Amino acid sequence: MKIEETPIPGLLVLEPKRFGDARGFFSESWNQATLEAAGITYDFVQDNHSMSATVGTLRGLHMQTPPHAQTKLVRCGRGRLFDVAVDIRKGSPTYGKWFGVELSFGNGKQLMIPTGFLHGFITREVDTEICYKCTDTYAPDCDRSVRFDDPEIGIDWGLETNPVLSSKDEAAPLLAEINNPFTFEG
Numbered sequence: 001m002k003i004e005e006t007p008i009p010g011l012l013v014l015e016p017k018r019f020g021d022a023r024g025f026f027s028e029s030w031n032q033a034t035l036e037a038a039g040i041t042y043d044f045v046q047d048n049h050s051m052s053a054t055v056g057t058l059r060g061l062h063m064q065t066p067p068h069a070q071t072k073l074v075r076c077g078r079g080r081l082f083d084v085a086v087d088i089r090k091g092s093p094t095y096g097k098w099f100g101v102e103l104s105f106g107n108g109k110q111l112m113i114p115t116g117f118l119h120g121f122i123t124r125e126v127d128t129e130i131c132y133k134c135t136d137t138y139a140p141d142c143d144r145s146v147r148f149d150d151p152e153i154g155i156d157w158g159l160e161t162n163p164v165l166s167s168k169d170e171a172a173p174l175l176a177e178i179n180n181p182f183t184f185e186g
């Protein structure tokens with residue numbers, strides 16, 4: 001397992017080992033003991049899996065508020081996507097800073113996104129599938145969205161055309177307009 005820091009402390013890029021042979025490969029996409037040995041201790045309670053048929057499908061920016069805030073371990077099971085996390089912990093030295101990484105079936109990379117971050121992605125191939133583990137269950141009353149193109153955040157999605165969005169994401173507010181419950185705890 002390779003573990004890479006990012007410019008935002010706590011946000012990590014993981015790359016599990018792949019054992020290749022004539023059939024293809026085998027990989028432990030998640031092993032709690034492996035992560036705990038690296039000091040990464042999260043208890044995941046829900047696995048999510050979504051498929052986006054069209055290139056340029058953008059899902060986000062989303063998070064759940066306490067008491068159901070979620071840490072997410074995100075990977076791409078099929079295709080290719082650009083995964084983005086935004087630090088929205090008030091008082092954080094990297095508040096408002098975003099980080100993106102290409103996750104794909106080919107590179108096997110994963111993004112570990114702690115609570116206090118917005119999450120979103122845009123697909124770069126047709127029929128792209130994202131699989132991610134969460135440390136809390138779905139809580140619609142705690143589900144929040146922020147506009148993907150919020151100028152205060154300034155994410156470069158590499159857009160060549162208008163993205164495919166859900167009506168919820170079309171109507172999402174700006175970060176400054178939401179009641180943000182997250183504060184930086186060092």
Ligand SMILES: Cc1cn([C@H]2C[C@H](O)[C@@H](COP(=O)(O)OP(=O)(O)O[C@H]3O[C@H](C)C(=O)[C@H](O)[C@H]3O)O2)c(=O)[nH]c1=O
Pocket residue numbers: 048050059060062063072119120121137138166168
């Ligand atoms: C998130 C979620 C959704 N749903 C239901 C609710 C809706 O009827 C349907 C689609 O939900 P939504 O449009 O919110 O799905 P996405 O736009 O992919 O949202 C997700 O995308 C971003 C990138 C995330 O990180 C979040 O996990 C999540 O917000 O699935 C559930 O039943 N359980 C769930 O955990």
